Amino acid sequence: MENMNKLAAVARIKWLCVSRNTAVMIGPFMVLGMVWGCKILYGLRTDGKLVPMMMAVLLNLGITMNICTNGFLTVGTAIAEEKEKHTLRVLMTSSITGMQYFIGSILYPFVLTVVINFAILWVSGISMEQVSIPAYFLVSIAASLISCVIGMIVGICADTQMNANLIGYPLLIVFMMIPMFGNMSDGLRRISGFLFTGVVTKMTDCFANGVKYTVEPLDIAVLFGELIISALVFLVMYRRNGYEKD
Amino acid sequence: MEQNVLLQLSHISKRFKTDLALKDISMELHQGEILGFLGPSGAGKTTTIKIITGQLRQTSGEAKILGTDSTNIDASIYEKIGVVSDNSGIYDKMTVWQNLSLFAQIWRVSNTRVEEVLKQVELYEHSKKQAGKLSKGQKQRLVLARAVLHKPRILFLDEPTSGLDPTTAVEIHRMLLNLKQEGMAIFLTTHNMEEATKLCDKVALLYQGEIVEFGSPQELCLKYNHDKKYQVLLDNQEEIVLEQTSENIGKIAEWMRKNRIQCIHSCEPTLESVFLKVTGKALNA
Numbered sequence A: 001m002e003n004m005n006k007l008a009a010v011a012r013i014k015w016l017c018v019s020r021n022t023a024v025m026i027g028p029f030m031v032l033g034m035v036w037g038c039k040i041l042y043g044l045r046t047d048g049k050l051v052p053m054m055m056a057v058l059l060n061l062g063i064t065m066n067i068c069t070n071g072f073l074t075v076g077t078a079i080a081e082e083k084e085k086h087t088l089r090v091l092m093t094s095s096i097t098g099m100q101y102f103i104g105s106i107l108y109p110f111v112l113t114v115v116i117n118f119a120i121l122w123v124s125g126i127s128m129e130q131v132s133i134p135a136y137f138l139v140s141i142a143a144s145l146i147s148c149v150i151g152m153i154v155g156i157c158a159d160t161q162m163n164a165n166l167i168g169y170p171l172l173i174v175f176m177m178i179p180m181f182g183n184m185s186d187g188l189r190r191i192s193g194f195l196f197t198g199v200v201t202k203m204t205d206c207f208a209n210g211v212k213y214t215v216e217p218l219d220i221a222v223l224f225g226e227l228i229i230s231a232l233v234f235l236v237m238y239r240r241n242g243y244e245k246d
Numbered sequence B: 001m002e003q004n005v006l007l008q009l010s011h012i013s014k015r016f017k018t019d020l021a022l023k024d025i026s027m028e029l030h031q032g033e034i035l036g037f038l039g040p041s042g043a044g045k046t047t048t049i050k051i052i053t054g055q056l057r058q059t060s061g062e063a064k065i066l067g068t069d070s071t072n073i074d075a076s077i078y079e080k081i082g083v084v085s086d087n088s089g090i091y092d093k094m095t096v097w098q099n100l101s102l103f104a105q106i107w108r109v110s111n112t113r114v115e116e117v118l119k120q121v122e123l124y125e126h127s128k129k130q131a132g133k134l135s136k137g138q139k140q141r142l143v144l145a146r147a148v149l150h151k152p153r154i155l156f157l158d159e160p161t162s163g164l165d166p167t168t169a170v171e172i173h174r175m176l177l178n179l180k181q182e183g184m185a186i187f188l189t190t191h192n193m194e195e196a197t198k199l200c201d202k203v204a205l206l207y208q209g210e211i212v213e214f215g216s217p218q219e220l221c222l223k224y225n226h227d228k229k230y231q232v233l234l235d236n237q238e239e240i241v242l243e244q245t246s247e248n249i250g251k252i253a254e255w256m257r258k259n260r261i262q263c264i265h266s267c268e269p270t271l272e273s274v275f276l277k278v279t280g281k282a283l284n285a
C-alpha cells in the first residue's frame, strides 16, 4: 500500500503513548494475575483441580474483562488523550486520513487482546482437549474487533480521558455483567445471547464443561451483526463531525 | 489566475447557527508573501484559517488553495501546507526528536531534514529531552519546526506568538522572515499590531467578520495619517498631545526656547490607530 508509512506512523504514536501509560501496560498482567489467583483460590478445596462451574466463571471473567477493557477503555482513552492534548487535530492536518487513524489506533489493542485471550486459556490450566482452538480464535478475533470499534466510538464521544472513562465503564458493566449473571435469570440469559460477550461466555461455558462447542448461526449473526452495527455507528458519527466537534 | 497566487478567497461567509462570524471575505496570497489577519478577539481569525485549511465548511463563497477548491480538498493537501493552530499540541511524553521523527515518517522526510529543522529552531541540543519539559517558547518553536518539516508551500499560523515573551516572539519573527526568504507564503493571524507591522507584506484588518481595510502596513498608515500630532512631556511632568496647528507650533517653539521640554515624540500613525479610526474600537480592548 502506498500510504503504509502513515499507518505505521499512527501505530507508532499509539504504541509510544500506550507504552508510557503504566495503568494501561499493567492491565493485561492484572487480568492474567487475577485469573491465576482465582484458579488457586477456587482450587483450594479440590486439590487445585477446578470444578467445571468454577472454571467457567474464571474463563468468562478473564476473557470478557480482557476484551472489554482493552477495547472500550484503552482505545477510547487513547483517542480522548489526543483530544485533550490537542494532538489529534495536528495529525488530521498532517495528511493522516480518518481510516489510517482508525486502523493505527486499534492495531495494538486488538493484537494484544487476542494474544492475552490465549494466555488466559493457558494460565487457567484448562485441558486443551476441551478447547476448540479454531472456534476460540474466530470468536476471540471478532469480539476483540467489536470491542475496539466500540472503543473508537467512545473516543469520538469523549473529549477528555476522564470523560472516556465515564462513558467506557458503564459499557463495560453492561457487556461484562449481563453474560456473567446470565445463568441467574432467564431474561438476562436471553439478552446475553444477543451480546458479543454473551457469545464468548457461551463458548467458554462449553469449554469448561467439556461440551463440544460449535459456532452456531445465531452466534455468527450476533458477532457479525454487532461488528457491522458498531462500524456503522462509528462511520455515521465520524461523517458528522470527524473525531472532534467543531 | 496569476501564476503565483497560492490562495484565493472570494466572498467567504460563515454562519454559526444564527451568528454571522464571517461576512464576505475576499483576498489573495502570493508566493513569498506574509499576509496577516489583524483583529481583536472574536473577529473571526481562527474561523478563517479553519475554513481555508478544510477544518470547517464555509456557509457561502469560494476558497481556493493551491488551485483546489477547499470543499474538495482531501488529506493529501496537508502534504503541501503547514498548519499551526492556536492550540496545536505536542506529544508530552515523547522526546523532542520523536515528536518530529513521527511526522517525518508521515511526510517521508529524511532524518537529515529533522536535524536541520531542529538546528534552525535551536532545539537540537534538546533532542533527547522529553517534550513536556520544554519551556513555553521552546514548545512553540517545536510546533513551528514540525509545521515546516515538509517544506510546505503555505504556512498557516494562528497567533504564533501570543503568550510568548518578547525575546521569544522576536526569535519566531526571525524564523518566519527566513522562511519567507525561502519562498514560503505565510498566512498568520494576530492581534498584535506591532507584529503585523513588522512582519507582514499585507495586512487585512478584520472586525466583526469583515475585512475593513486591506493593504501593506505602510499604505494603511499613510492613508489614515491626516492630522499629525506631537506628544510632549514638560518639565512639570505634564504630558500633552498637540495637533499640528500654527498655534501649537508656536507653543512648542516657545517651550523649546525656554527649555521646558523633557521629551517630544511625533505620533506616527500605527495600525493600532488606523484600526481605531476605521472601527471606532481599540484593537486590544
Ligand SMILES: Nc1ncnc2c1ncn2[C@@H]1O[C@H](COP(=O)(O)OP(=O)(O)OP(=O)(O)O)[C@@H](O)[C@H]1O
Residues within 6 Å of the ligand: A246, B016, B019, B021, B039, B040, B041, B042, B043, B044, B045, B046, B047, B048, B086, B191
Ligand atoms: N464552533 C463555533 N460555534 C459557534 N460559534 C463559533 C464557533 N467558532 C467560533 N464561533 C464564533 O465566531 C466568532 C469568531 O470566532 P474566532 O474564533 O474566529 O475569533 P478569533 O478572531 O480567532 O478570536 P481570538 O483572537 O480570540 O482567537 C466568535 O464570535 C465565536 O464566538
Ligand SMILES: [Mg+2]
Residues within 6 Å of the ligand: B045, B046, B047, B086, B158
Ligand atoms: Mg483565534
